[in-house]
Amino acid sequence: MRFASLGSGSEGNALVVGLPQDDGFLLIDCGFALKEVVRRLARLQLELSGLRAILVTHEHSDHVGGVFRLAAAAAVPVYLTYGTREGSRRLPTFDEQACRLISPDQPLEIRGLGVSPFPVPHDAREPVQYVFEDRHSRLGLLTDIGRSTPHVIGALAGLTALVLEANHDRSLLAEGNYPPSLKRRIGGDYGHLENQAAAAILEALDRTRLHTVVAAHLSRQNNRAELARLALAAVLRCAPESVPVADQDFGSAPAGWPPKRGPPTGRACRRSPGRWPPWLRRPRGRRLPSLLPQLPGWLQPRPKRPPGSSRRPCRRTPSISR
Numbered sequence: 498m499r500f501a502s503l504g505s506g507s508e509g510n511a512l513v514v515g516l517p518q519d520d521g522f523l524l525i526d527c528g529f530a531l532k533e534v535v536r537r538l539a540r541l542q543l544e545l546s547g548l549r550a551i552l553v554t555h556e557h558s559d560h561v562g563g564v565f566r567l568a569a570a571a572a573v574p575v576y577l578t579y580g581t582r583e584g585s586r587r588l589p590t591f592d593e594q595a596c597r598l599i600s601p602d603q604p605l606e607i608r609g610l611g612v613s614p615f616p617v618p619h620d621a622r623e624p625v626q627y628v629f630e631d632r633h634s635r636l637g638l639l640t641d642i643g644r645s646t647p648h649v650i651g652a653l654a655g656l657t658a659l660v661l662e663a664n665h666d667r668s669l670l671a672e673g674n675y676p677p678s679l680k681r682r683i684g685g686d687y688g689h690l691e692n693q694a695a696a697a698i699l700e701a702l703d704r705t706r707l708h709t710v711v712a713a714h715l716s717r718q719n720n721r722a723e724l725a726r727l728a729l730a731a732v733l734r735c736a737p738e739s740v741p742v743a744d745q746d747f748g749s750a751p752a753g754w755p756p757k758r759g760p761p762t763g764r765a766c767r768r769s770p771g772r773w774p775p776w777l778r779r780p781r782g783r784r785l786p787s788l789l790p791q792l793p794g795w796l797q798p799r800p801k802r803p804p805g806s807s808r809r810p811c812r813r814t815p816s817i818s819r
């Protein structure tokens with residue numbers, strides 16, 4: 498499964514998730530103007546004609562602000578909960594005809610991609626986040642959540658990739674110049690995740706298959722990329738600079754963008770080099786690690802590391818291959 502953030506933060510969010518069989522892509526949220534989305538998609542060599550549907554997490558304008566304008570331009574449906582639809586009516590571009598209602602805890606399938614929404618504590622009417630699943634991988638999206646819950650941890654089990662909110666640093670928020678009421682809102686049970694809370698969620702997750710973690714929804718005023726990286730890297734036991742951050746202006750590098758030579762085979766690739774498909778088979782006499790940087794992000798085997806040994810990079814973010 499391919500994915501990339503087009504931009505992440507309180508000024509606008511959008512996440513591209515590729516559909517199986519190269520059948521276009523979904524967009525999760527859109528807090529950007531139409532022209533800006535088109536420009537950001539072009540960076541990934543994607544066009545509006547490939548968009549098949551938009552899924553919305555909640556009605557805050559950094560997530561829904563550009564959704565209906567985009568849906569009209571691309572003639573695609575908008576999937577959202579009842580509460581999110583009601584909260585979105587205030588938008589001048591709101592279009593009820595485009596809406597497809599989903600239940601906050603009911604999985605659905607969109608063009609062969611499994612989509613599992615799950616409810617989260619956040620100060621919106623009926624907010625959800627999502628897990629996407631195809632035959633090979635399982636991507637979780639978790640931003641805009643005040644506190645973790647057992648339900649959230651359960652929903653994120655068995656992920657291969659995770660886009661995880663690391664919104665603020667507790668001290669920077671406390672010492673910053675936001676009004677007290679806004680500080681309480683951001684740091685409250687229905688606000689946003691601070692770095693250490695994001696790390697605690699990561700720690701609590703089943704990470705046996707997890708290869709890629711992207712830090713997202715960072716506050717420009719109350720966080721620094723290096724602080725978010727440091728917190729997540731401590732759990733992942735990797736070098737902080739190897740944790741990707743989804744930037745407000747530039748989004749994230751595409752991940753899981755496999756070469757066009759053939760389909761990835763997920764678990765079999767990682768666990769049994771002898772059963773690798775022909776396009777990934779290692780040449781005779783070459784050591785396996787020399788090939789690793791060429792592989793898509795989450796197909797890379799996780800080297801066994803004895804406890805207490807030196808840190809290693811989490812992963813390499815593969816560059817787009819087409």
Ligand SMILES: [Zn+2]
Nearest residue numbers: 507557559641
């Ligand atoms: Zn947000």
Ligand SMILES: [Zn+2]
Nearest residue numbers: 555557619641
């Ligand atoms: Zn929000």
